[in-house]
Amino acid sequence: RGTSDEFGWKRYNSLAQIEAWLDEILARYPVITEGFIVGQSYEGRTIRGIKISYKSGNPGVFIESNIHAREWITSATATWLINQFLTSEDPLVRTLAESHDWYIVPVLNVDGFVYTHEKDRMWRKTRQPSATSSCIGADPNRNYDSHWMENNGASSNPCAENYGGPQPFSEPEIKAMSEFVAGIKDKVNVMLAFHSYSQLLLSPYGHTEEELPPNYDDLMEVAKAYADAVEAMPYGTVYRYGTASGILYIASGATNDWAYNEQDIQISYTIEFRDTGHYGFILPPVHIVPNAEEALFGIAALLDKCKELGYLAI
Ligand code: 0X9
Ligand code: ZN
Numbered sequence: 001r002g003t004s005d006e007f008g009w010k011r012y013n014s015l016a017q018i019e020a021w022l023d024e025i026l027a028r029y030p031v032i033t034e035g036f037i038v039g040q041s042y043e044g045r046t047i048r049g050i051k052i053s054y055k056s057g058n059p060g061v062f063i064e065s066n067i068h069a070r071e072w073i074t075s076a077t078a079t080w081l082i083n084q085f086l087t088s089e090d091p092l093v094r095t096l097a098e099s100h101d102w103y104i105v106p107v108l109n110v111d112g113f114v115y116t117h118e119k120d121r122m123w124r125k126t127r128q129p130s131a132t133s134s135c136i137g138a139d140p141n142r143n144y145d146s147h148w149m150e151n152n153g154a155s156s157n158p159c160a161e162n163y164g165g166p167q168p169f170s171e172p173e174i175k176a177m178s179e180f181v182a183g184i185k186d187k188v189n190v191m192l193a194f195h196s197y198s199q200l201l202l203s204p205y206g207h208t209e210e211e212l213p214p215n216y217d218d219l220m221e222v223a224k225a226y227a228d229a230v231e232a233m234p235y236g237t238v239y240r241y242g243t244a245s246g247i248l249y250i251a252s253g254a255t256n257d258w259a260y261n262e263q264d265i266q267i268s269y270t271i272e273f274r275d276t277g278h279y280g281f282i283l284p285p286v287h288i289v290p291n292a293e294e295a296l297f298g299i300a301a302l303l304d305k306c307k308e309l310g311y312l313a314i
Helices: 015-028 072-087 091-098 110-118 172-187 216-231 255-262 285-308
Strands: 033-040 046-052 060-064 101-105 190-196 200-203 240-243 267-273
Touching: 015 033, 015 046, 015 072, 015 110, 033 172, 046 072, 046 172, 060 172, 072 091, 072 101, 072 190, 072 267, 072 285, 091 285, 101 172, 172 255, 190 255, 190 285, 200 216, 216 240, 216 267, 216 285, 255 267, 267 285
Parallel strands: 060 101, 060 190, 190 267, 200 240
Antiparallel strands: 033 046, 046 101, 200 267
């Protein structure tokens, strides 16, 4: 007990720890949970997820986490949420957990994640070599086939941190993710892509500033519900919200734009967690639980607003 190889939320966990914990959870809750496989990474690792479903006919929420390797707070938060959904006795959390079907992928960029633990803490991209350069990996959040490479929203330089890859879905992790989501999209009402850092809720579009998404007003109202709920918590953490292109920068080929544009998932955000830059990606582990609590109550408020606006009908 209390040794560094034990899974928990007092420190960041390795991929092996997360997978061993997932196995325990799946064995302990065999009726409510179901493991799923998204696919295989470039280095041959299995990308795993967990579905949590208390009853049939619930609206679906997909959580994609750790697509960027160094954003460790995202998988720590995703696993904490899984644990809450299964063990919390708070009535609000019970209602949240039991009235949605959750599809959660704690670590999508498995190769990159292992690399950040073993070699380079600041690694962001995948680990697939380039055919034209000695630089390794593409930015997986620029590799979806929605407006790929448009408007300088990704780099064509294999050495850049936002390299879009040689073609859309060149990265096996993203091809697998796209096929997995496409196969269940009729059951997915909400897509949330977990990132860090900056404390932002980013809606489509990321690829253009010239146009707003058709349900922009609703997307802003839903994001405001999340931000207001988080700010009302004792931590008082402030989240800003807007379109990704409007309040951050133009980025094309990202998960939430692809889900919105190509899979018709009408509620789709990138969420940038703590902090605003003091620690940045190297967020101390004392932030894990507070950040995850904010995500929990933010998501609860977001889904309440989605329901009110009619987005959770199935
Ligand atoms: O650049 C990114 O991929 C995200 N920021 S991060 O610092 N985590 O790398 C922002 C993605 C913005 N979302 C869209 N363009 N839709
Ligand atoms: Zn990111």
